[in-house]
Amino acid sequence: MSDSKIKANERREQILFHLKRSNEPLKGSSLAEQMQVTRQVIVGDVSLLKASGEPIIATSQGYVYITDSTDHLPYKQSIVCRHEAEQTEEELNILVDHGVHVLDVIVEHPVYGDLKARLGVSNRRDVKKFIERVKSSEATFLLELTGGIHTHTIAASQQEALHDAVEELAKKGILLDS
Template sequence: MTGVERREKLLSMLAKSKESIAGAEMAKRLSVSRQVIVQDIALLRAADNNIVSTNRGYVLLKPGKCERIFKVRHTAEEIEKELQIIVDNGGRILDVFVYHKIYGVVKAPMNIKTRKDIYEYVKTLSSGKSSPLLKITDNYHYHTVQADSEDILDNIQKDLEECGFLAKLLDFEPVDFWEKSE
């Protein structure tokens, strides 16, 4: 199998899957090393395929979905509630990032779309091996959220606001995420 054929199979596997697929699993299915998969994923991304890596593997984001960035602020103890609001309304949390005055944007993929994903994420945080990004910015952080419609994103925004989680942009932040960009 050529590299082009292998990358086509990788794209097909990702497109058909409803869950993330681990690099090791793809390597096993295609009889190559995990490093070859990592290189192929990089080439597919360079060809404008929207592939996201998570702690559970790779996901191909489908076109036609709506996305919005929410700036939020809450305590570490309220993370589960915040994520449940998003997921229960039909959203998928693609990432978390903070804007730090010195370090700029620090970002991590999440790909959380179910309560089970939330449980696993919170369990990992509570193990004490890592702390959430919000701790370095006085609990302020952002999430890129994907949904099937703008209405769903509007409902998520309304519910986050009702819980007091939505935060205003500050003067030093470079982008107004509420404005639609072309």
């Protein structure tokens, strides 16, 4: 094996090492700085790791090695919401304030079909970080592709938490009526 392939393999092992031990998402730019390569090299490395079956996802906060920390949550459901982008923080705060974990957001794109993004927010700090990341990157929310309509997979340790959160979303006019 050539020297550059050994270095690339070692770098990918280091990326895995850091991701598996981190309690927070790791930014590609931070990994690049640690490994003394460009962010694009890290993007390629992570893509190769994902292709080899490693459960790594890219979130708005950085890369995460998935150990599915929501496995312990026995109650899950999907909800369909509709609101303006400016109401996203309110929507997410309602959910997390009831002890609900917001696992993802899904929109139905006319060309690509379902687009799903992992959110992984479970408290107000997570919500704040997510909103700040969207604003600082000048990105748009996925709901802007669909006139505000989107689906969330939510989970909680108690069925009552899901019920109460959904009820409050309905009262606020955020839950899409069936």
